[in-house]
Each structure stands twice: as C-alpha cells, then as structure tokens.
Amino acid sequence: MKIVQEHKKCIGCGSCAAICSKYWEMADNGKAKLIGSELDSKGENYELDIGEVGCNQDAAEACPVQCIYVKP
Numbered sequence: 001m002k003i004v005q006e007h008k009k010c011i012g013c014g015s016c017a018a019i020c021s022k023y024w025e026m027a028d029n030g031k032a033k034l035i036g037s038e039l040d041s042k043g044e045n046y047e048l049d050i051g052e053v054g055c056n057q058d059a060a061e062a063c064p065v066q067c068i069y070v071k072p
C-alpha cells in the first residue's frame, strides 16, 4: 500500500497533521509533510510505502483539496 501526497495542491490547512500526527506534520514551507516519504521521480508527489493505512484514511478524507491518496 502506498500513501501519496500531491504536494503542490496542499493549502496548509493542518487537518492531516491534527488528525494523523503519526504520519503528518507541518513543514517550514507551510505545507504538510508526510513523515518518512520520498519525492517521486517526477518531483511532484511525496510517496510512502506502508503496510496498514492507519489514520491516513482519515487524513485523506479530511483534506479539503483532496491531495492525499491511498493506493492499494
């Protein structure tokens, strides 16, 4: 399973970090950072491979711009 953040769409609302602080934190650039993730080859999305979705599902559903994706 993979969690993906389309970083440029993030408006820095803080919802993901509030709901799912195990995986999300607010970065110095005002956007959310998916902890431990890496930038994809296009340099656009941050990706993290995990076994269980955990609170990332709640974070994805709470994101007002829908820039968090849970991929099987």
Ligand code: SF4
Residues within 6 Å of the ligand: 005, 009, 010, 011, 012, 013, 014, 015, 016, 017, 031, 032, 059, 062, 063, 064, 065, 066, 067, 068
């Ligand atoms: S919930 Fe979405 S828009 Fe808000 S900080 Fe997290 S990724 Fe960014």
